[in-house]
Amino acid sequence: MSEDRQLEQNKREKPMTLVTRSLITGFIGGLLWSLLGFVMYYFSFSEVAPKTFLLRSWLVAEWTDSWLGNVVSILMVGVLSILTAFIYYGLFKKINSMWMASAFGIVLWFIVFYVAQPIFINVPQLTELSANTIISTLCLFILYGTFIGYSISYDYHDTILTEERKQTE
Amino acid sequence: MKTKDKNPISPNINDTEAYMKELVGVGTSFDLGFREIIILKNKVQLYYLTGLCDTSVILQILKVIVEINDNERNKNKIPEIIENRLIHQQVNRIKTMDEAVDQVLSGLIVVFINGEREAFVVDVRHYPGRQPEEPDTEHVVRGSRDGYTENIIENTALTRRRIRDARLRHEMLKIGERSKTDVCVCYLQDVADGGLVKLIKKKIQDVEIDGITMTDKTLEEFMNKRKWNPYPMVRFTERPDVAAHHILEGHVLIIVDTSPSVMILPTTFFHHVQHAEEYRQAPTIGTFIRWTRFLAILASIFLLPLWLLFAMEPTLLPKELSFIGPNEEGNIPIFIQIILGDLGVEFLRMAAIHTPTPLSTAMGLIAAVLIGQIAIDVGMLSPEVILYVAISAIGSYVTPSYELSVANKLIRLILILSTAAFGLYGFSIGFTLYILFLANLKSLRTPYLWPFLPFNGKAIIQILCRIPVPYSNSRPSIVHPRNNYRQPIKK
Numbered sequence: 001m002s003e004d005r006q007l008e009q010n011k012r013e014k015p016m017t018l019v020t021r022s023l024i025t026g027f028i029g030g031l032l033w034s035l036l037g038f039v040m041y042y043f044s045f046s047e048v049a050p051k052t053f054l055l056r057s058w059l060v061a062e063w064t065d066s067w068l069g070n071v072v073s074i075l076m077v078g079v080l081s082i083l084t085a086f087i088y089y090g091l092f093k094k095i096n097s098m099w100m101a102s103a104f105g106i107v108l109w110f111i112v113f114y115v116a117q118p119i120f121i122n123v124p125q126l127t128e129l130s131a132n133t134i135i136s137t138l139c140l141f142i143l144y145g146t147f148i149g150y151s152i153s154y155d156y157h158d159t160i161l162t163e164e165r166k167q168t169e
Numbered sequence: 170m171k172t173k174d175k176n177p178i179s180p181n182i183n184d185t186e187a188y189m190k191e192l193v194g195v196g197t198s199f200d201l202g203f204r205e206i207i208i209l210k211n212k213v214q215l216y217y218l219t220g221l222c223d224t225s226v227i228l229q230i231l232k233v234i235v236e237i238n239d240n241e242r243n244k245n246k247i248p249e250i251i252e253n254r255l256i257h258q259q260v261n262r263i264k265t266m267d268e269a270v271d272q273v274l275s276g277l278i279v280v281f282i283n284g285e286r287e288a289f290v291v292d293v294r295h296y297p298g299r300q301p302e303e304p305d306t307e308h309v310v311r312g313s314r315d316g317y318t319e320n321i322i323e324n325t326a327l328t329r330r331r332i333r334d335a336r337l338r339h340e341m342l343k344i345g346e347r348s349k350t351d352v353c354v355c356y357l358q359d360v361a362d363g364g365l366v367k368l369i370k371k372k373i374q375d376v377e378i379d380g381i382t383m384t385d386k387t388l389e390e391f392m393n394k395r396k397w398n399p400y401p402m403v404r405f406t407e408r409p410d411v412a413a414h415h416i417l418e419g420h421v422l423i424i425v426d427t428s429p430s431v432m433i434l435p436t437t438f439f440h441h442v443q444h445a446e447e448y449r450q451a452p453t454i455g456t457f458i459r460w461t462r463f464l465a466i467l468a469s470i471f472l473l474p475l476w477l478l479f480a481m482e483p484t485l486l487p488k489e490l491s492f493i494g495p496n497e498e499g500n501i502p503i504f505i506q507i508i509l510g511d512l513g514v515e516f517l518r519m520a521a522i523h524t525p526t527p528l529s530t531a532m533g534l535i536a537a538v539l540i541g542q543i544a545i546d547v548g549m550l551s552p553e554v555i556l557y558v559a560i561s562a563i564g565s566y567v568t569p570s571y572e573l574s575v576a577n578k579l580i581r582l583i584l585i586l587s588t589a590a591f592g593l594y595g596f597s598i599g600f601t602l603y604i605l606f607l608a609n610l611k612s613l614r615t616p617y618l619w620p621f622l623p624f625n626g627k628a629i630i631q632i633l634c635r636i637p638v639p640y641s642n643s644r645p646s647i648v649h650p651r652n653n654y655r656q657p658i659k660k
Contacts, residue, residue: 021626024626025624025626028624028626029624042487043485043486043487044484044485044486044487045485045593045597098605098608098609102605131594132593132594135593135594135597135598136593136597139597139598139600139601142601142605143601143604143605146604146605146608146622147622147624150608150622150623151622151623151624151625154616154623155623155625158646161649162649165362165364165649
């Protein structure tokens with residue numbers, strides 16, 4: 001009897017926490033990989049940094065050029081990544097493959113650098129970017145996509161498996 | 170064991186003798202002992218392996234059996250009398266010759282009695298071995314100094330001594346058509362994932378090789394699908410406290426006879442970067458140690474390729490760091506210098522493994538003078554190359570898992586080569602492929618980079634910080650524990 005109650009409790013709680021976990025994954029993923037993006041910018045792997053997109057495009061205030069600009073833009077990427085995670089959760093969570101998540105990263109890169117490029121005045125057109133920048137940012141987006149996507153789909157499948165296991169026991 | 174093709178024990182003892190002579194080589198192999206004695210005018214034969222039995226125990230048993238002639242008269246109850254007089258705590262009856270042969274060859278005494286369809290087996294095994302001592306590869310400043318030995322019975326005892334739980338299971342299996350090696354699967358029955366235990370046992374039973382002399386490593390190769398992957402897919406440990414800790418977390422242990430290391434399953438990358446030392450220090454210190462170690466491991470993989478990249482393309486460096494990079498061009502291309510230096514360190518390491526202690530001082534001197542100074546003086550290597558090669562070499566020695574450090578070394582070499590060939594593209598793409606490769610690895614259905622990729626917040630905190638034990642209430646979710654709570658949560 002008590003076990004039954006526990007099971008029901010789990011059922012009620014799980015979907016909630018699954019979404020929350022996915023969104024947290026998105027936030028952390030955004031922070032982590034945009035931090036790496038900033039490091040890449042620092043070492044000239046890429047000519048664009050997170051702040052180039054999110055701050056410098058419409059702000060020319062002095063502080064955006066200092067360390068504060070980087071911190072704020074990294075945080076903003078984190079918040080935006082919650083949205084990314086939500087999209088992946090909504091569309092692809094059932095596809096339990098790492099490669100799907102990597103492909104998602106490539107698509108994101110394409111969206112950011114080609115489709116949405118006109119929004120970011122400060123970012124050069126795709127054809128004007130250096131090969132170094134293209135390769136590095138593409139790699140970064142693949143890792144970013146894999147991190148968010150694979151985590152979400154793995155978590156989803158793992159949760160389902162655990163529930164099934166509990167029911168059979 | 171299969172039951173159909175077993176030879177029953179013949180009541181005629183001469184058949185038994187012929188069988189043992191022909192098929193087991195009694196009389197040909199000098200280490201097979203054989204003794205025939207007459208008890209109450211009936212033939213009784215004892216078979217044993219001279220090297221694996223405790224002589225004093227055999228003597229005692231023989232003495233008592235022979236004394237039956239003086240003390241007993243009832244000829245109709247010879248087996249009962251003999252069983253009664255076998256003064257040992259482990260006496261079993263067996264019915265087939267195959268079992269008898271197996272037992273003799275494992276070091277037990279088998280007693281055949283003329284006219285009986287059963288034989289007695291007395292466990293007088295005494296394997297040559299050493300005492301538990303601190304393992305060389307996993308020293309700690311504080312903490313227990315005992316380590317697993319080559320004896321599976323002692324090893325299970327060392328674990329049992331730490332977990333006196335009735336639900337701890339030690340299941341014995343046998344591998345090897347010829348070697349008949351004992352393999353023990355240990356787990357907590359109410360914690361470990363039942364499916365995992367089943368899978369592991371199935372994989373062990375599916376092995377049909379003649380012998381596993383290289384013990385647990387061979388078994389590991391049978392466990393995992395990707396045979397060429399350089400990364401260690403199980404964690405080996407020689408410390409009973411580490412092993413017991415993992416059992417409590419819900420992992421499954423495999424102990425193989427004649428190996429002093431046990432396997433912990435399932436394992437992720439991050440199991441290989443932890444060390445018992447962290448848990449013997451204050452949590453803050455443990456966290457600090459861990460971060461330093463992460464830094465060292467990262468340096469052992471990425472420092473050399475990154476530096477090579479900066480040496481090749483100095484424009485990448487920001488103004489503050491422009492001092493990085495070789496000051497003089499040198500006579501040899503940088504990447505060849507790096508590979509030479511790295512190979513030199515590798516030579517040293519390999520030599521150090523099997524250099525006898527009296528020669529190691531000489532070896533150290535040669536190494537220090539040869540690679541250190543002269544290589545610079547003659548213009549082979551530039552000083553900066555030596556610095557970075559040394560840092561990354563130390564970084565790989567800091568890696569607690571020897572297997573992981575070697576695998577990282579290989580990856581470092583690949584990254585160096587791809588950076589040398591394709592510059593920045595080589596480095597970025599190499600880095601990405603490396604991470605994807607690791608993330609795609611699976612050790613018994615467990616993602617290798619968990620909890621980093623796939624991400625699990627709760628678990629990664631446990632890895633980034635050494636959480637005080639009173640606060641670690643739950644078991645890691647990756648082992649799918651049946652019972653998740655290590656201790657009640659205090660409010």
